[in-house]
Amino acid sequence: MAKDIIIKPIISEKAEKISGKLNQYAFIVDKGSNKLQIAKAFSAMFPDVTVNSVNTMISPGKVKVRNTRSGVLKGRISPVKKAVITLSTGDSLDIYGSEE
Numbered sequence: 001m002a003k004d005i006i007i008k009p010i011i012s013e014k015a016e017k018i019s020g021k022l023n024q025y026a027f028i029v030d031k032g033s034n035k036l037q038i039a040k041a042f043s044a045m046f047p048d049v050t051v052n053s054v055n056t057m058i059s060p061g062k063v064k065v066r067n068t069r070s071g072v073l074k075g076r077i078s079p080v081k082k083a084v085i086t087l088s089t090g091d092s093l094d095i096y097g098s099e100e
Contacts, residue, residue, distance in 0.1 A: 002041035005033045009095045010082065024086045025093055031058070031081045038083050049091040055084045 009015075010026040018024045029038055035054040042051055061079040065072060087093070 002044040005030050005037055005041040006045060006083075011095075018084070019093075022086070023089065023092065024084050025095065026082060026084050029056070029081050029083045031079070033081075035083075038085070042085055046093060049093065050088040052086045052088050054086075057082050057084075 007028045007030065010028060012026075015026040018026070027042075033041075035056060038054050038056070039051045042054075043049075058079060058081045062077045064075045064077060066075075067073075
């Protein structure tokens with residue numbers, strides 16, 4: 001159930017900055033889920049941390065066009081829903097992997 005809602009973490013420079021400074025972690029989530037379901041699924045996946053808040057956003061799908069020898073290829077990137085989960089003070093996750 002929890003793996004159906006939280007699909008994968010967002011691993012980027014911006015996501016790594018907010019995890020270090022603000023104790024927030026970004027994930028791609030199911031488009032039909034709401035904030036309460038995301039918080040419950042996150043607590044089920046990581047039982048040793050406490051969720052303070054969940055912020056969600058839907059990034060729209062984009063049209064991509066490529067010029068090739070055989071002509072113009074048009075495609076579409078599907079829209080995704082992202083969730084930024086704020087943890088309580090003192091909690092942390094190691095989703096990026098540690099360099100030891």
